[in-house]
Each structure stands twice: as C-alpha cells, then as structure tokens.
Amino acid sequence: MSSELTEPGTGPTGAAPTLSEVAKRAGVSSITVSRVVRMPDLVAPETRARVEQAMRDLGYIPNLVAGALASARTNSVGVLVPTIANSIFADTVQGLSDKLEPLGFSVILAQSRYDAAREDRMLAALLSRRPEAIIMVGSPATEDGSRLLRNARIPIVETWDLPANPIDAVAGFDNYKAGVAVAKHLVAQGRKQLAFIGGDDPRGTRRWFGFRDEASASGLAEPRRLILDRKDSGSVAAHARLPGVDAVFAANDAHAIGFMSGLRKAGLLRDGPASAQPVAVIGLGDLEMGQLISPTLSTISVHGDAIGRTAATLTLERGGERRIDLGFELVLRDSG
Template identity: 65%
Template sequence: MDMESRSSDPLKSPVPTLMAVARMAGVSPITVSRVVRRPDIVSSATRLRVEDAIRKLGYVPNMVAGSLASARTKSVGVLVPTIANSIFADTVQGLSDVLEPLGFSVILAQSGYDDQREARTLAALLSRRPEAIIMIGAPVTAEGIEMLKRAGIPVVETWELPEAPVDAAVGFDNHDAGVVVGRHFAKTGRRRLVFVGGDDRRATQRWHGFIEAARKAGLDEPRRVLIEWQSGAGAGAAVLASTPDADAVFAANDAYAIGLLSALRRANRLGPEPAAVPEVAVVGLGDLEMGRLFSPTVSTIRIDGAAIGRAAAELALDPAKPRRIDLGFELILRESG
C-alpha cells in the first residue's frame, strides 16, 4: 500500500509536522508545542486557533523528535522471559495499568529464559533510551548488569529479591516459599518429596528452600524433576514417569500442578471424589483462577502478580521510593494438599 492512496488528503499527504500546524495557525512552532504539552500557559484565543489547525491537519505529535530534544522518552522497557505465561502477563498488566495513564509507553521484550538473548534484548531496549527498565527476575549476564548500571536509569527486578539488585527489586523470597511448602509437607506426614520446575534461578531458589526444609524435618532427600517445556501435561507426565512413588509434589507453578493432578486422575490415583487426605499432595505456585476451578482445588503459594507489576512501575518512576519491596506470598491450602 502506498502512502498517497491512504491519506484522506491526496494533496500534501506527508504526515504534518508541528511546523505545518504553526503556519496554519499563524503562530510560532514553539506555541504549538506548548498547546500540545502545556495548554494552560497559552491564551485561550491562540489555543483555540492552534487546536483547530491540529484537528484540520490531523496532526499527531512526533514523539521521536520530542524525545530527542527533551531527553525524555516517556517509555519504560519491560523484559520478560515469555509473555505466554499468564502469571507474567498479570505483572505486565499491572505495570501497564500504572504507566499508561501517566503517558508512559511499555516497550516489551522477551528473553526466552536464554542468557545470551537477555543481553542482546537488553541492549536493544536500552538503545531506545527508556526512562526505566522493569524485568522479571534479575539480569543473568555480567554484560547485562554492566549495561544496566551504565544506563543510569532506574532498574526494577521483580519476582525475586536479590541480595544486591542493580537498583531496585519487588517480589518475594523464593527460597522461603520452598521452605514453607517443604515444612507443610513434613507437618502433614509426607515423606517422599518431589519438586517439578524449570532451572531458572527463581525455580532453583524454591528448590533449595524446599530441600532445606525437608532435611531439617528428617524426610527422604527430595527429588527434582526438571521441565523444559512450558506445558502442564508434560510436567505431569514427567513426574509420574520419573518419581512414581512421590507422596508430595511442589510444582513451580500452578500450570504444572494442574498438569500433574490431571495425570494422576488419568492414572486413577485420585479417586472419584477429592479425598480428605490425597494419596499425593500437590502444591502449586501463583494461584491461577484455574486452580480454584479444578477438582481437586489446587493448594498453592499465592503471589499477586499484578501487585508486583504495579509496585514495580512505581519504583521505576520514583527513584526516591524504597528500593526493595517484599510483597510476600501466602500458602493457600485447598483440596490437593
């Protein structure tokens, strides 16, 4: 499609500039700029004239030029491992809800749980000069950390609370979450503990907390089932295949927990009605709505992903705010364990 054919004014199709508006309204360019950004300091007579010209021309300010001139891009870079994971989607939603009303745009990028890609992606984000970076997790490569530091902008790491974040962090203690679930299993008489999840740092922290609690309680050494795919069904099958004797499973997210419960049902290890004491206890993480709808209802470590996003946005915009926020988590016990 060529530009001419889609313009409503076939004559001087090129996208109108602030200069064009100024000429049409008979004012200087800077006045147009003021009408757009600070209408209050322009007399209402001129303002009306300018607004009229803007409407007639269909002028849309060029923020690229504006950003260059003002050194403010009104944008925030957001780096997630993947968006096709409802739990991160909630966080993105939350931060977007705070940022957009303030006129900030979200530049979204995915690292795909890949270290090299994270570094590349971070460079790409930074080249757009966002006013802050918000990421799920902490940067993994030294390169990435270095770039972030040099950028001199707020950097908010979420979903974990590193000892020494580049700048700020909003999240919860993943290690603790593992401990809490481990203890809960011990207290309810479970002995053969299993952890299913990926091998990213957050999952690993949960795993460490989980073993720690199991050891302290004198249980069998917990086993870990590593999952590559993002599929709940896959996670369920993997656990049944590699640790069929497990009597308690901590799944790194609710999707895995549901996948496992579904596999257990298919293997006829669930009984027709949710048992008071299930043969295999399962606890997930995230508190997806699905978990409440499933039968048995899924016990979980509840995390408020949207709240993390909102808090992260606030730290990103205000460097004066405290640089570390622990939003905590909550163990929610339902039928699954």
C-alpha cells in the same frame, strides 16, 4: 480556509504534518503550538482555540520521536520478561501498564525466552531506545547484562525475586521461603516422600533449595527433583518417574495441574480433601483455574499484577524504599 477535512497538504496526502505547518496555519510560531500540546495553560484561550483548530484541520499527531530527542525524555519504559504467552508474567505486564499508560509512558516489551544471549541482546536493544527505566523479571543472567544496566543510569527494577545485590530496585518475594513454606506444610501433614517438579530457571531453583533444605531439616530423605522443559505439559507423565512419592511441589500451577492430570489417570486423585489424597500437590501462582478444577489446587499465591504495579511505582519515584517484598501466601485447598 474551508472545510475541516482534506485540505491541500492535509489528510492522507503527503507526509505527516509537522508542528511548524500547524503553526503556519494558525498564524503563530511553532513554540506556541508546542505549548498548546504540552502546557496549554500557558497559552491564551483564543490563541489556543486557533491552534487546536489548525491541529484538527491538518490531523496533526505530535512526533514524540523528535520531542524525545529535543527534550531528552522519551516517556517510555523498557520491559523484559522471559515469555509472555501463557504465563503469569502477563499479569505483571498488565499491572505495570495500567499504572504507566495513563501517565503517558509507553511500554516497550521484549522477551528473553529464558535465553541469556537473547536477554543481553534485548537489553541492549531496549537501552538503545533510551527508556526512562527498565523493569525486568528476575536479574540479568550475565555479567555483561548486569553491567549494561548499571551503566545506564536509569531506574532498574528487578521483579519476582529478592536478589541479594540488586542493581537498583526490587519488587518481588522470597522464592526460597516459598519452598520452605511448602515443605513445612507437607511435613506437618505427615508426608514422607517429597518431590519437586519445575524448570531450572533461577527462581525455580531458589524454590527448590528452600524446599529441599526444609525437608532435610525435618529429617526427611532428600526430595527428588524433576526438571521439566518449559511448555512440557509432560508433567502429565511426571508421576511415572516419581515412584513412591506422596507429595509434590510444582514450581508453577500449570505444572501442578498437568501433574494432577497424570495422577488422575493413575487413579491417585480423590474428590475429597487434602487428607484423602494419596499424593499431595501444591502449585505456585494461584491461577484462577486452580479453583475451578477438582480437586481444587492448593498453591502458593503470588500477586503478579501487584508486582507490576509496584515496579511501576519504583520506576517513577527515585527516593524511598527500593526493596519491596510483596510476600506470598500458602492457599490450602483440596489437592494437598
């Protein structure tokens, strides 16, 4: 034996080296190599050193695919989000990764693009990789998807909402109450003509219901609801379609900022405090950006990363409380 690099059968020559090749080189059985990788304390120091040297010599990288099949543990978690680009769900993915990766779990990421059929497909695709848990934003859109998850017999965490009949665990907040809180605030501010802009996904719709119900309960006319296409920063033009409105709840901050941009063009934005705004605007999400624009954006603050970290925890512990309400906070700044 000579140098550490590029030996026959080593380096970038042929196929990746296997456990038993390392074992042969170190003069031990393969199970010993396996132990060095997974439970080094069980191996005598000298043997361990020999094996570690052999692994280095060969550039051995354990094959977790084989390990997973043999041990029935994949050390992976499936994550399903509607979309990751330009969305607050990225915070949730970040949060759960930060918790899971140091523990040796890998994140398998899939996107549904708010499409029920694709969601079902991605769910099946995820399950076929035998993850040890699934974390998803919201709940399955179809009964099929729901059954798939129920039958999977692994922890399932639904996030960003508090479904009445969760499959297993939940980490989210009450979207209905968020809508109520915004309406309450706007009513207290003396606003009369409310409107809601946002998508028609389940969570947005729940916000709308809370918003509408509270407005009606306060004796106001039923608010208008403008359903925007995702990625429709056409929220810029939304104002034109909402004549007479003096307060708007946008289902997310991006829409809120887009709407404010439309207001600015119409000369309906002041640099002063909320009371000076002809049209109050409240967002949801508390993007950092909201504090940087003028007027600063009032919003429902939600901790996307905390949702992710909590979901990760629920994934790891089977016992304990399985329904965690992380709440939200109405953060009042200058826009409304």
